Amino acid sequence: MAFSNILQLGIKELRSLLRDPVLMVFIVYAFSLSIYAGATAMIDSLNNAPIAIVDDDRSPLSMRIVDAFYPPYFLPPVLIEYHEIDARMDMGIDTFALHIPANFQRDLLAGHQPAIQLNIDATRMGQAFTGNSYVQSIVSSEIDAFMQRHRQESVRPVDLVLRAKFNPELNSQWFGAVMELINNITMLSIILTGAALIREREHGTLEHLLVMPVTPFEIMTSKVFAMALVVITATSLSLWLVVQTWLSVPIQGSVWLFLLGTLFHLFATTSLGIFLGTV
Numbered sequence: 001m002a003f004s005n006i007l008q009l010g011i012k013e014l015r016s017l018l019r020d021p022v023l024m025v026f027i028v029y030a031f032s033l034s035i036y037a038g039a040t041a042m043i044d045s046l047n048n049a050p051i052a053i054v055d056d057d058r059s060p061l062s063m064r065i066v067d068a069f070y071p072p073y074f075l076p077p078v079l080i081e082y083h084e085i086d087a088r089m090d091m092g093i094d095t096f097a098l099h100i101p102a103n104f105q106r107d108l109l110a111g112h113q114p115a116i117q118l119n120i121d122a123t124r125m126g127q128a129f130t131g132n133s134y135v136q137s138i139v140s141s142e143i144d145a146f147m148q149r150h151r152q153e154s155v156r157p158v159d160l161v162l163r164a165k166f167n168p169e170l171n172s173q174w175f176g177a178v179m180e181l182i183n184n185i186t187m188l189s190i191i192l193t194g195a196a197l198i199r200e201r202e203h204g205t206l207e208h209l210l211v212m213p214v215t216p217f218e219i220m221t222s223k224v225f226a227m228a229l230v231v232i233t234a235t236s237l238s239l240w241l242v243v244q245t246w247l248s249v250p251i252q253g254s255v256w257l258f259l260l261g262t263l264f265h266l267f268a269t270t271s272l273g274i275f276l277g278t279v
Contacts, residue, residue, distance in 0.1 A: 005214045009222030010229070013196050017230065023195060027230070030184045031238035038180030039173045039247055046130045051096040052078045052088060059105035061146050065098075068138045073131075085119055095121045096131055098139075108143070166252075174249045181243060185235055185262060189269040192227040228266040235262055 017023060051074050055062045069077045074096075080088065085097045097119040107114040118135055122128045167174050236259060243249045 002215075002218055005218045006222045006225060009214065009219060010226040013223055013226035014230070016196070016199060017192070017226070020195075020199075023192065027188060027192075027234055030188055031181075031234045032242055034184060035177055035180045035238060035242050036246065038183075039177035046073045046127060046134050048072060048075050049095050049127050049131050050075050050078075050093065051098065051135075052080045052085070052094040054080055054082045054085065054097070054099040056082070056102040057100050057104040061105040061108070061143070062100045064146060065100065065139055065142050068142050073134055089119065089121050092121070095124050095127050096135060098135065108147070173247060177243045177247050177249050181235065181238060185231060185265065186269050188234070189227060189231045189266050190272055192230060193223055193270040193272075196223045196227060224267075224270040228263070228270050231266055231270075232259060232262060235259065 048071060051069055053066050053069075055066060066077055066079070077098075078094070080097075082099060085094075085099070088094045089097060099117040099119070101114060101116070104114050104116070116139060118132070120128045120132060239251070239255065239258070244251055
């Protein structure tokens with residue numbers, strides 16, 4: 001009898017959810033566009049950053065530095081004049097502008113310490129923070145190689161071999177897609193269960209349920225069961241259509257094990273939504 005009551009109340013919750021267009025749109029967004037945006041919006045690695053170079057030296061060293069910037073980290077450098085730097089950055093054309101002064105190679109070979117100016121558009125915070133170290137490393141390595149006439153290979157006493165498990169390419173999109181999916185599972189399970197209880201209070205049907213021949217345990221369990229079913233179904237579809245198909249994230253592990261772990265996670269989060277809905 002108790003199982004039948006839970007099943008019937010759960011079906012009632014699913015029908016109530018289907019009649020709520022706002023929550024339905026929110027669920028679709030959370031398990032589709034939100035995951036795509038979370039995986040692609042904040043990219044940790046530098047990718048095709050636009051860079052301009054003012055080469056006032058026109059020496060073999062300066063040309064070597066210009067040729068060192070290439071995809072996928074940077075777009076092919078654009079050679080400009082010094083007075084164009086500010087205007088191009090104001091228009092958002094360049095993220096980096098490197099100025100190699102005149103007589104740079106001559107001063108370097110003479111033992112002086114000439115300076116190279118690097119201008120950064122800090123409004124593009126992600127690329128600016130990461131690209132700063134990239135530019136410094138590239139320029140320094142090219143200068144060292146030019147001064148030594150060959151690339152110095154340091155002999156290390158220990159050869160450290162790095163192997164990245166689960167994400168061998170260290171692709172931030174792969175990590176971001178799965179993490180955004182897990183975050184949305186947590187958020188939606190709490191919101192949907194709390195909204196189901198709040199909906200009963202707003203419509204004045206909670207008192208009707210309490211006087212029906214059902215126990216409070218059956219009422220709460222039906223809401224947890226119904227909303228957990230919605231979230232686990234949306235998670236399965238999102239993992240297949242968005243993560244694997246749209247974002248091309250290879251899933252090598254067991255999907256069924258992931259969904260089983262999701263069920264255990266939903267037991268805690270949907271219960272939390274019930275307590276929040278009663279506040």
